[in-house]
Amino acid sequence: MLFTVLTGLITSSLLVPFGKIIKTKWSILLPVIPITLFLFFLWHVPVVANGTNVMQHLPWVPTLGVNFDFRLDGLSLLFALLITGIGTAIFFYGRSYLKGHVYFDRFFAYLLLFMSAMLGLVLANNILTLFVFWELTSISSFFLIGFNNDSKESRKSAITALSITGLGGFFLLAGLVLAGNIANTFIISELFAQHDKLVSHPLYPLIVGLVFIGAFTKSAQFPFHFWLPGAMKAPTPVSAYLHSATMVKAGIYLLARFTPVLGSTDLWNTTLMVVGGVTMVYAAIHALFRTDLKSILAYSTISALGILTFLLGVGTREAIIATSVFILVHALYKATLFMVTGIIDHETHTRDITKLSGLRNVLMPVFIAALLAALSSAGLPLSFGFIGKDLIYEATLHYEENWALWLTTLAVITNVGLVAAGFMAGIKPFTGKLPQKFEQVHLPYKSMWIPPLILAALGFIFGIFPGITGDYFNHQTANAIAGENTDMQLKIWHGFNTVLILSLATLAIGTVVYLFNKPSEAKLKAIERLNKISPERIMMSFGQGIKRFSVLYTNNIHNGYLRSYHLKIILFAELLLAYKLWLGGPIQIDYENLTPLSWYEVGIVAILIGALYIVVTTKSRLTSVVSTSVIGYCICLLFVFYSAPDLAMTQFTIDTLTTVLFVLVLYKLPPFINFVRREILIRDAIVALLFGIIISLIALRVLYEPNKTEISDFYGENVYLLAKGKNVVNTILVDFRGIDTMFETVVLAIAALGVYSLIKLRLKSSEKE
Amino acid sequence: MELLLILILGLLFAGGVYLILRRSMVKLLLGIILWGNGANILIFVLGKITKGSPPVIDEAYKVFQDIYADPIPQALILTAIVISFGLTSFAIVLLKRVYALVDSDDLDDLNTPEEEDI
Numbered sequence: 001m002l003f004t005v006l007t008g009l010i011t012s013s014l015l016v017p018f019g020k021i022i023k024t025k026w027s028i029l030l031p032v033i034p035i036t037l038f039l040f041f042l043w044h045v046p047v048v049a050n051g052t053n054v055m056q057h058l059p060w061v062p063t064l065g066v067n068f069d070f071r072l073d074g075l076s077l078l079f080a081l082l083i084t085g086i087g088t089a090i091f092f093y094g095r096s097y098l099k100g101h102v103y104f105d106r107f108f109a110y111l112l113l114f115m116s117a118m119l120g121l122v123l124a125n126n127i128l129t130l131f132v133f134w135e136l137t138s139i140s141s142f143f144l145i146g147f148n149n150d151s152k153e154s155r156k157s158a159i160t161a162l163s164i165t166g167l168g169g170f171f172l173l174a175g176l177v178l179a180g181n182i183a184n185t186f187i188i189s190e191l192f193a194q195h196d197k198l199v200s201h202p203l204y205p206l207i208v209g210l211v212f213i214g215a216f217t218k219s220a221q222f223p224f225h226f227w228l229p230g231a232m233k234a235p236t237p238v239s240a241y242l243h244s245a246t247m248v249k250a251g252i253y254l255l256a257r258f259t260p261v262l263g264s265t266d267l268w269n270t271t272l273m274v275v276g277g278v279t280m281v282y283a284a285i286h287a288l289f290r291t292d293l294k295s296i297l298a299y300s301t302i303s304a305l306g307i308l309t310f311l312l313g314v315g316t317r318e319a320i321i322a323t324s325v326f327i328l329v330h331a332l333y334k335a336t337l338f339m340v341t342g343i344i345d346h347e348t349h350t351r352d353i354t355k356l357s358g359l360r361n362v363l364m365p366v367f368i369a370a371l372l373a374a375l376s377s378a379g380l381p382l383s384f385g386f387i388g389k390d391l392i393y394e395a396t397l398h399y400e401e402n403w404a405l406w407l408t409t410l411a412v413i414t415n416v417g418l419v420a421a422g423f424m425a426g427i428k429p430f431t432g433k434l435p436q437k438f439e440q441v442h443l444p445y446k447s448m449w450i451p452p453l454i455l456a457a458l459g460f461i462f463g464i465f466p467g468i469t470g471d472y473f474n475h476q477t478a479n480a481i482a483g484e485n486t487d488m489q490l491k492i493w494h495g496f497n498t499v500l501i502l503s504l505a506t507l508a509i510g511t512v513v514y515l516f517n518k519p520s521e522a523k524l525k526a527i528e529r530l531n532k533i534s535p536e537r538i539m540m541s542f543g544q545g546i547k548r549f550s551v552l553y554t555n556n557i558h559n560g561y562l563r564s565y566h567l568k569i570i571l572f573a574e575l576l577l578a579y580k581l582w583l584g585g586p587i588q589i590d591y592e593n594l595t596p597l598s599w600y601e602v603g604i605v606a607i608l609i610g611a612l613y614i615v616v617t618t619k620s621r622l623t624s625v626v627s628t629s630v631i632g633y634c635i636c637l638l639f640v641f642y643s644a645p646d647l648a649m650t651q652f653t654i655d656t657l658t659t660v661l662f663v664l665v666l667y668k669l670p671p672f673i674n675f676v677r678r679e680i681l682i683r684d685a686i687v688a689l690l691f692g693i694i695i696s697l698i699a700l701r702v703l704y705e706p707n708k709t710e711i712s713d714f715y716g717e718n719v720y721l722l723a724k725g726k727n728v729v730n731t732i733l734v735d736f737r738g739i740d741t742m743f744e745t746v747v748l749a750i751a752a753l754g755v756y757s758l759i760k761l762r763l764k765s766s767e768k769e
Numbered sequence: 770m771e772l773l774l775i776l777i778l779g780l781l782f783a784g785g786v787y788l789i790l791r792r793s794m795v796k797l798l799l800g801i802i803l804w805g806n807g808a809n810i811l812i813f814v815l816g817k818i819t820k821g822s823p824p825v826i827d828e829a830y831k832v833f834q835d836i837y838a839d840p841i842p843q844a845l846i847l848t849a850i851v852i853s854f855g856l857t858s859f860a861i862v863l864l865k866r867v868y869a870l871v872d873s874d875d876l877d878d879l880n881t882p883e884e885e886d887i
Contacts, residue, residue, distance in 0.1 A: 562797075562876050563790045570786055595770040595818055605773050612784050615803070621795055628799055631781075635806055638774070642813070643823040643838035650847050654854045658802070661858055665865045666795065676792070684790040692783030699775045699811055707817050712839045716824065720831045728824035728840035733847065744848055751855035758862045 001056045001070040001123055004037050004080075005133075008116030012109045019105030030108055031091035034115065038084035041077060048077045049472045051479070053189070055125065064128070065186045071125035074476025078327065079122040079246075079253055081473070086245045086335050087115050089451035093339055094237035096445040097346060107147060107235070114140035118246055122253055125188050127176040134172065134218075134254075137247050138165040144238040145231045157230035164217050164227040164539075172214025172254075178207045179262070191261045192483060199265055208262055211254070212271060219251025219305045222279040223535035228302055232294040236342030239294060244301045244334040249327060252308045256323065259312060260483025272313025277410050280306030284417025289526075291519045293341045293351040293425055297334065300377075300421040303414055304330045307392065314395050314407070317482065322391035324477035328469060329376065329388035332459045336373035337425050339452035340366055344429055346448070347441045353424060354520060358434030362441045365449050367430040372456035374426025376463070378419040378507055384463035386503065389415060393499045412506055419510025420517060427514075567684070570691055577694050587700050601641060608634035621666065629659035646729045774814045781807030794867065794874040798860050805853040809846045816842030 011033060015022060022030065044054060058068035072080070094111065098104050117136035124130035139162070146158030180186040182201050183194035191198075198204060215221075220228040231243045242248070255272065262268060280303045287299035304326070311323040343366050344359065345351050360367040372383075379389035392415075396407040443449065462469050479485055557568065611630040618624045632655030639648040715728055715736065725731035733741050781803050788800030816839040824840040826833055868874055 563792060566789050570790075589772075594772065595820060597770050597773065601770060601773070605777060608777060609780060612780055612803070615799060616784050616787055624795075624799055628802055631803070631806060635810065638810075639813075642818045642820055644813070644843050644846075645823050645825075647813075647843055647846055647850070650850050654850050658854060658857050658861075661861050665861050666868075684787055688783040688785075688787035688790070691786045692779035692781075695782045695807070695811065696775045696779030699778060699814055702815050703771060703775070707839075709839065712841050715840055716833055716837065720826060726826040726828075728826075728837075729843045729847065732840060732844040737844070740848070744852060747852060748855045751859045754859050755862045758859075758866050761866070 001054070001072060002058060002068055004040060005070075005116050005120040005123065007033055007037065008112040008119070012112035012116065015105050015109040015112070019109070022108065023104050027095050027104070027108075030095060031088055033112065034084045034087035034091050037115075037119070038081065038088055041072075041080045041084055044072060044077065045081075045472050048072060048074055048476055051476065051485075055189075060129070065126075065180075066128040066132075067126050068129060069125035069187055070123045071189055072123060073480045074473055074478070075253070075256055075324075075480035076122045078324065078473050078477045079249070080119060082249075082328070082331050083115060083118050083122070083246050086241060086331060086455070089335065089339070089455055090237050090241040092447045093240075093342070093451045094235075096448045097237050097342060098235065099445075103147065107144075110140050110143045110147070111238070111241070114144065114242060114247070118250070121250055127180055127186050127188060127191075130188070131169070131173050131176055134214075134250065135166070135169050137242075137250060138162060138169060138218075141165065141231070141242050141247055144242060145234045147235055147238070148233070151233070154233040157227075157233040161227040161231050163543075164224055168214045168217025168224070171210045171217075175207050175210025175214065178203060178210070182207075188257065188261070195261055195264075195483075198262060204262075204265075205267060208265075208267055208271070211258060211262065212275075215251035215254045216275060216309075217251070218254070219248050219309065220279075220302050221251070221275050221306065221309055222282055223538075225279060225283065225302045226534065226536035226539070229295055229298040232292075232298050236294070236338060236345060239297070240335045240338030240342065244297065244338055245331040248301065248305055249308070249331075252305065252312070252323075252327065255309065255312050256481045259315070259320075259481050263312075263315065269313050269315045272309050272315075273407075274313075276306045276308070276310030276313050277407075278306070279303070280310055280414040281410055281417075282306075284414045284421070287417060287421040288424075288513070288517050289519060289524055291352055291354050291521065291524055293344065293353055293356075293429070294338075296353070296421050296425045297337055297341060300418055300425075301330075301334055303418055303421075304334065307411070307414060310410075311392065311395060312481075314399055316395060316398065317478075318391065318398055319395035320481045321474065321478045322388065322395045323481065324474045325384075325391055325469070326388040327477075328462070328474070329384050329459070332455050332462075333373040333376040333385060333422070336369055336452040336456040336459070337377070337422070339448075339455075340370040340373070341425065343444055343448055343452075346444060348438055353428050355435075356429035356438075357432035358430070359438065359441065360430040361434045362438065363430070363443060363449075365443065365453060369449065369452040369456040370426040370430060372459060373452070374422045376456070376459035377422030377426070378510060379415070379503055380507065381503075382460065382463050384459045384466075384469075386463060387466055389503050389506065390499050393502045397498060397502075408502070412502060415506045416510045416513060419507060420513040423511070423514040424517075424519065567687065570687060574687070574690055574694055577698065581694065581697055581701070584701060587697060588704050589700060590704055601638070604634050604637050622663065625659060625662045625666070629655050632658075644729075646727070771814055771818065774810055774818070778807045778810040778814065781810065792876050794864050794876055797876070798857065798864065801860075802853070802857060805849065809849055812842045812846055812849070 047054060054072040056068070056070040060066050060068050091108075091111070094107065098107055101107065114137060117133045117140055120133035121130060121137060124133055142158050142162040145161050146154050148154045179191070179198060182203065183191050183198055185191060185194070198207070217224045228243060228248065232239050234243065283299045283302035283306060287296050287303060290296045290299060308323055308326060308330075311319045311326065341351060343363065344356065347363070348356065348359070350356065376383040376385035379385040392411055393408065396411045397404055399407055608631055611627040611634070614627040615624045615631070618627065632651060636648050636651040636655065639645075639651060715732055719725055719728045719731045723731045723735040725735065785800045785804030785807060788796045788803065791797065791800070819836065819838040822835060822837050824837045824843065864874065
């Protein structure tokens with residue numbers, strides 16, 4: 001199974017160097033990949049239908065528990081067939097749709113990347129591998145939404161989609177790792193056995209919450225739904241493929257996959273029912289007010305995803321069967337409607353349903369596809385959608401008695417909305433009178449209208465012969481979700497019962513709504529006024545808040561003023577040091593052991609302090625440099641008094657050199673100018689004094705500590721015996737630690753080189769600016 | 770005397786910090802020099818100061834006969850002085866270069882290009 005995932009990835013990367021070739025007639029090779037994979041998975045159908053799971057194990061990063069563990073069961077197979085099957089249709093369709101586009105190669109590279117990632121996601125049997133592919137789908141979706149990268153709207157939508165799904169991904173990772181650690185395995189098929197342990201664990205609510213956020217963001221559930229309408233900025237083949245048929249169902253897949261692991265609890269079922277219920281009703285009503293074809297389809301997709309979430313929440317055997325069927329039903333009719341929309345957009349250059357009409361006269365085969373899809377979406381008897389709708393009503397009606405009525409009402413409202421939305425998208429543009437400006441419209445390439453026609457036809461073939469899908473994979477899909485064997489049989493005819501009445505009533509009311517609801521700009525405007533309180537706005541203002549915060553943060557902390565950085569670093573160091581000092585308790589001074597003072601020392605110290613005062617306060621540059629050298633000489637004298645002749649000599653030489661260099665180089669500079677206000681000077685003085693005090697206190701504290709002299713003693717005793725020298729300091733530097741000193745010389749040599757080249761450097765006058 | 774030295778090093782650090790917080794590049798450099806001097810004295814004090822007995826063995830002997838000042842802090846400080854000279858001399862020349870280019874020793878004047886980047 002690894003090859004199914006890798007084929008797309010490898011081809012995708014091959015398109016980078018060989019993109020030019022694929023833009024020519026060789027592009028016919030592109031659909032070969034999804035067809036091959038589709039046939040491969042089709043070949044596995046009988047195997048999986050017997051209840052066998054195909055497994056594959058390949059170590060990847062075994063130390064981290066990340067492995068290529070693949071497993072093909074009913075649920076994976078359904079998704080794999082959808083991905084490759086609809087993928088085939090989209091590859092044919094997209095080849096014509098984007099013919100001659102500059103980024104043709106890039107488009108298919110992204111699309112292949114997505115297909116592989118999605119296959120990896122549904123085949124993965126290791127939760128970490130699953131996560132890797134999960135993120136890959138988000139990333140490829142980001143590139144595809146932003147495909148028209150010269151449009152600001154596209155870029156914005158792409159970023160919104162990535163930030164929502166990417167954010168969800170983080171939560172998901174946390175949830176998965178938690179679950180994996182508690183169950184002590186990252187292999188999904190082994191997690192099934194840990195259900196009781198996970199459900200009774202105190203962290204269970206957290207895990208479920210994290211996994212839910214991951215699934216809801218991906219599958220555009222309320223309140224994270226708003227990225228999906230924005231994602232419609234992508235080219236239409238992408239909308240059909242990623243944002244209705246496959247990628248957005250990844251969240252549903254995740255929930256279904258984890259139902260046997262984490263499900264069957266009140267928390268799990270109630271949350272899914274509430275979120276799914278809100279989403280499906282909210283989006284179904286919203287869809288009715290849109291005028292853009294793709295917007296209508298986007299909202300009805302959100303609604304359909306809501307239904308799937310809701311059904312997983314209901315969680316009964318019937319609901320699970322309904323889920324497995326509805327995934328397929330929806331993918332078939334929604335991909336068709338999207339492709340039809342793409343054709344309309346491609347040929348008429350508008351997607352506004354208030355302007356489109358009468359296209360049946362010019363686009364007959366497209367109209368047939370659209371009509372079939374719309375009828376399947378409406379659940380007309382004999383269509384596959386009818387079976388799906390039946391199963392949904394059966395699931396809600398047979399729920400606990402107190403709630404059955406409410407749930408059914410919600411389902412009916414949603415389905416009425418979906419019926420009307422399906423008609424709006426699939427029938428409205430084709431009926432009525434053909435405006436003059438569309439008379440020149442002609443049928444596009446065959447490869448554009450045949451794929452949607454096939455998908456739409458399948459929607460009826462499966463409806464008339466439900467055994468095809470029911471026996472072969474819906475059954476196993478339901479088993480995989482339920483985690484146990486369910487017996488089921490899909491039927492066209494359930495007899496005259498409540499379900500049938502509900503189905504027909506839905507169809508009737510939906511048609512009435514379609515006939516009387518005339519979407520218009522005005523209605524759209526009215527609805528959009530509600531946007532002020534929509535989750536999208538809240539999320540946006542949250543984003544704005546972060547932006548403002550970072551501006552504030554940057555201006556205050558990272559403001560580009562060196563002294564402000566210094567101030568913050570020093571203040572922080574002060575706080576840290578003061579805290580440690582305070583922890584150490586009171587400071588003691590051992591007066592007995594202090595060295596006595598003599599008058600000339602006091603004199604030198606006085607001179608030093610005076611010079612220091614001058615350095616700090618003077619306005620003259622020369623004075624300050626000279627005063628600094630006075631300080632250096634005073635220190636030099638102190639070294640003389642306290643038995644450090646070598647230090648004294650070095651300090652004297654170096655101090656003199658520094659001063660000479662300073663004066664030679666800088667004598668031309670102007671005097672200091674005082675720009676700063678008095679308060680700032682005082683503030684800095686306080687910070688500086690505080691720093692001095694803290695360092696002094698540290699010195700006092702260390703002074704009291706007993707002195708360890710083993711190392712010094714070693715040098716003192718061995719200086720002549722080992723190194724044949726009598727000056728210990730010199731011997732340490734050039735003998736005991738000779739290599740250190742050698743490198744020190746190297747450092748000085750580098751500095752000297754730097755100085756030399758800086759002096760020699762002659763800048764051209766143009767560079768002087 | 771230790772207390773007096775500790776007072777001095779505290780003042781040197783304080784003066785160093787104060788100068789580092791100024792806008793002038795020359796002051797910044799002087800501040801670093803002061804700071805370095807303070808650090809040297811800190812090391813010196815912590816090594817227990819001793820008067821009049823440098824760590825040098827008398828001509829006539831091969832080992833120490835008397836107490837002697839701790840050589841290790843002295844070796845450390847010596848290294849520190851030399852290295853800080855390398856730093857200072859390079860900084861001084863660099864400063865001159867910068868001054869020749871922008872006609873100012875105001876650190877804020879060097880900021881302008883960076884702000885334009887933003």
